[in-house]
Amino acid sequence: MLLPTDFNSMNNIGQTRLINEILEMNKESREFNLVLTPRDAASILEARNEFLQQLARIEMSIDVSKSLIRNFCNSSFITPEDYVATLIELHEIFYHIKNETDDKIGDNELIRVMKDYFENSCGGSLELLKSMLASYSEEFRKTTVVHTLLKEDQNGDFKKSGNKPNE
Amino acid sequence: MEISKNPETNRMSKKIHKNTKESKGEPFTLALIKAGLRAGRVSKEEVEYFQLQIMDILKDLILRYTKGESTSVKVDTAADILNSIIYSIDAGLQSINDPDAAFQIIKNGAVWQVYDKGLALVKACFEESKTLYRNLRKSRLRVGLEAYDLTIDEGLAIFFDKYGPVFEAHHTMASIDYPLLFDDMSIQGVFYFKRYIETLSMENRFCKMVPEEEIKKVLMAHGRIHQMDYTKILINIFELVLSAVFFAVLSEENPVTLVMSDMKYRVLATKLNSLSSVQLDMIIDEGLNMVMHAMGINEKELSDYIRKYKDTLKTRLASALATDSLKNFVLMEDEPLFGKIKTIFTDGERMSDVNFQKLIGRLIKELDITAKASLIKSEVHSLEDFIDILEGSCLFGSEYFYLFSQLSDPELALLAEVVFSDEMRNGPIDLSKSISCKILTSMEWQDQFIKFLAGARYCQV
Structure with missing residues (x-):
């Protein structure tokens, strides 16, 4: 019987199709002088699969990879020389933060935050981005806890457990 | 929750925890595929x-689970959703009841079809269970047993609050403490809960034929035997x-006078012993059969359930x-003689001479004598003082019997150790033999104690 973890490797079955999907993104990035070769695309996919495995996650599609390319290819901090390495590191950061925020943040929102920090606060530094996102995820978790408690309060859970805030 | 140390009670005391993500062996779908x-x-x-x-x-389902906001999830989450899917597919395949048709579905890869069918069954079972649960709450017994009340009020309620047929079809998110007489633990998820509620309701239907006051008497008598608060x-x-x-x-x-008189018990014991x-x-x-006739039980399911108890009853x-x-x-x-929860004396708390x-x-x-016994109970707290009282020429004839009858089994055993100290030097003794062989002692209380034990038919110390 297949296990969920087989999902990532199942994607390998259609490896060529996936590489072509990544290469399709060149249409958007070429404008910024950033172009991936089939070997680059394969490296990115291989790294992605490893990160997913290491972080105990499974992914249904390569939409995240395509979205990272789409959102970061216009960055002035990325050069053709470090394009592939940067994309690989962005994948690692992305999945790491997904775990850290307990999947409470959507893919698009996280990529938007990453791009914003990368461009406006980190000056293109991936190390700084990691550090800032660590603080961001911590703050996000705290906010989520408060939000959950407030929601429970609205649902009367405080009342149920005898912890009425106004008593 | 309190669990009796008494083996008799433990035999009947099963604590069941239905927790999330518990494994119940191989799913039907996988077994079918292998076969x-x-x-x-x-x-x-x-x-x-x-x-x-x-x-x-x-x-x-993962896309639905993340509401389309995420294309990836943790492996644990995915595994849980996968188990939920398999649970529904199991329900769909099992409902076909025809191995050939089931194999045909596997051959055709008609998974979505069988999944949808199974999910519909799971949802229907959940709705049915809700109705059954509402009826159970209305028809429950009010006898003060904590495990029974907590299971109905909280354990089952949690399940109905948290269960989701799509993503958590296989879950059994509840803590069910109250044990059924016969519980099918091989099933899980909502099908387990439906079965549990149906069986408990059936048990209740039978118990409702007896006045609740009688049931309380039975529970209290059981508690006395095991020296426990019956509600726990x-x-x-x-x-x-x-x-x-059955004994009635x-x-x-x-048949609805459940607690037996001493005389009836003696007749019954003689009859059964022969x-x-x-x-x-x-x-x-x-x-x-007489039970079913006397109680007017015509319901086949309940009759079968009662007959199923035959082997257990015979063994016990x-x-x-x-x-x-x-x-x-x-x-x-x-x-x-049995069931004295309050003990009279404990070691180390001697009275002053005055x-x-x-x-x-x-x-x-x-x-x-009842007033005398009450005085002794309230004032005496050590074995030494108790024996001094027995030797103090303040009790006469049958008064000794009454006082001994107020003692718990451990207290009687302590007195027996004093009376039979010579016989017990070489280890445990057959008390029934020692009682018959014992020559009268020089102390009245000891003679009375031996007579008391002879009447009580204690066999071993």
Whole structure:
């Protein structure tokens, strides 16, 4: 019987199709002088699969990879020389933060935050981005806890457990 | 939750925890696939395609789970959703009830079809269970048993609050403490809960034929035997009531008078003790039929459930007769020797000489033995003081009997150790033999104690 973890490797079955999907993104990035070769695309996919495995996650599609390319290819901090390495590191950061925020943040929102920090606060530094996102995820978790408690309060859970805030 | 240390109580005390993500062995779908492969009914390629289709459902559900906001999830989450899918597919395949048709579905890779069918069954079962639960709450017993009340009010309520047929079909998110007489633990998820509620409701229907006050008496008598607060015991009410009704009909008592008088008990014990194993088997059969007749039970499911108890009843009864502990099984209204929860003396708390002399004076003046016993209970807290009282010439004749009857078994054993100290030097003794051989002692209380034990038929210390 297949296990969920087989999902990532199942994607390998259609490896060529996936590489072509990544290469399709060149249409958007070429404008910024950033172009991936089939070997680059394969490296990115291989790294992605490893990160997913290491972080105990499974992914249904390569939409995240395509979205990272789409959102970061216009960055002035990325050069053709470090394009592939940067994309690989962005994948690692992305999945790491997904775990850290307990999947409470959507893919698009996280990529938007990453791009914003990368461009406006980190000056293109991936190390700084990691550090800032660590603080961001911590703050996000705290906010989520408060939000959950407030929601429970609205649902009367405080009342149920005898912890009425106004008593 | 309190669990009795008494083996008799433990036998009936099952604590059941239905938790999330618990494994229940191989799912039906996987067993079917393996059987199909072994028998050559499906090919490896067909099975692979079937599995890919399951993954397709998983992909769809993960997107729904994340509300389309995320294309990836943690492996644990995915595994949980996959188990939920398999649970529904199991329900769909099992409902077909035709192995050929089931293999055909695997061959055709018609997974979505069978999944949808199974999910519909799970949802329908959940809705049915909600109705059954509402009825259960209305028709519940009010006898003060904590495990019973908590299971109905909280354990089951949590399940209905948290359960989700799509993503958590296989979950059993509840803590069910109350044990059924016969519980099918091989099933899980909502199908387990439906079965549990149906069975508990059926047990309740039977118990409702008896006044709740009688059930309370039975529970209290059971608590006395095991020296426990009956409200804390993990015990199946149906089993207690059924066996009490069984003994009542055997004694030609009113079947809903569950707690037996001492006289009726003696007659019953004599009758049961004279039976061979074959006769015991026959009388149990006959007795259970009499129970169903006396209670007017026509419902097949309940009749079958009662008959299913026959083997357990026979084992328990045979064991009680063999170990001369029938009194732990047949519940009695007034038990002169058993079930003294309050002990009179504990070691190390001796009275002062002044207080002791005052007590002796009051006991001599007092004519009523119950008042004397109450005085002793309230003032005496050590074995030494108790023996001094027994030797203090303040009790007469049958008063000793009454006082001994107020003692708990451990207290009687302590006194027996004093009286039979010579005999016990070389280890445990057969008390029934020692009682008959014991030459009268020089102390009245010891002579009275031996007579008391002879009457009580204690066998071993």
